Amino acid sequence: MARRRLTLSQNFLHHAPSIRTIVHASGVRPGALVVEPGAGEGHLSRALAATAGRVIAYEIDRTLAGRFPAHPRIRLVQGDFLRATPPREPFAVVGNIPYSRTTDIVRWCLAAPHLTSATLLTQLEYARKRTGDFGSWPLLTVRNWPRYAWRLGPRIHRRHFVPVPRTDSAVLHLDRRDRPLLPAAELEAYGAFVDLGFTGRGGSLHATLTHHYGRRRTRALALDRALPCGRVPPERWLRLYRELAH
Known part of the structure; x- marks a missing residue:
């Protein structure tokens, strides 16, 4: 046994x-x-x-x-x-x-x-x-x-x-959750956004998002340039998605 x-x-x-x-x-x-x-x-x-x-x-x-x-x-x-x-x-x-x-x-x-x-x-x-x-x-x-x-x-x-x-x-x-924090139609897009952020390109989430969305859009995020993706709280991910993906 x-x-x-x-x-x-x-x-x-x-x-x-x-x-x-x-x-x-x-x-x-x-x-x-x-x-x-x-x-x-x-x-x-x-x-x-x-x-x-x-x-x-x-x-x-x-x-x-x-x-x-x-x-x-x-x-x-x-x-x-x-x-x-x-x-x-x-x-x-x-x-x-x-x-x-x-x-x-x-x-x-x-x-x-x-x-x-x-x-x-x-x-x-x-x-x-x-x-x-x-x-x-x-x-x-x-x-x-x-x-x-x-x-x-x-x-x-x-x-x-x-x-x-x-x-x-x-x-x-x-x-x-009784109500998801995003509309059901956006959950797949949010998942793809998170997958992108966790690729780690450039060594930080800021670098990854800048590479994909451009400096002009990421400059307004007030996101620490050295912050690894894993140190970003989930609520912040949601705000980033709303700011960049729409």
Whole structure:
């Protein structure tokens, strides 16, 4: 079992207060549909089922799936969550996910048309980076900012996991905005604008935008000439897009 855990990067969470913290952070309400990647031994699954109406729990490990306790509100799927078709109704994703598959799971969530929120227990550093807690924001966060709010949630100490990982974890919460910060017709153009900015041509965002839009237009932006693209907050990206792309 130890080798299987290592291969699948599974760290099981048995600590009841931490599990309650995750459920509370998710904000799921009675009657909600929750999809859980990496259900493991079902501790979080049962806590979610006590609050939500239905839980679809995915577990790729056949041994764990075979031992998963039956529950009237939980439907266990033995298989890879990343290959699952998203529900065709509003749903939330909540899970203590494998560290090695974090980015893939986040991308799956962002691509799901009916996702309302995602509450994912990830490595602490990953959650801090994606939410700008270090003072920088990656491409994935900036690109999806108009549709989703990214928030850093509670921290979970590594001693609460079995086996004990090398790092603490934290809740990464993605919340779909009721109204996107840009019209739907502009989201693709905004994404292309962000992709352009992150190419890093010239060593700074100012240099990249100047190369593409010309000095006359970028001179009026009051943008630090030495500022790397990753240090520009998402709200500033939106203002730059509105000023340059229209």
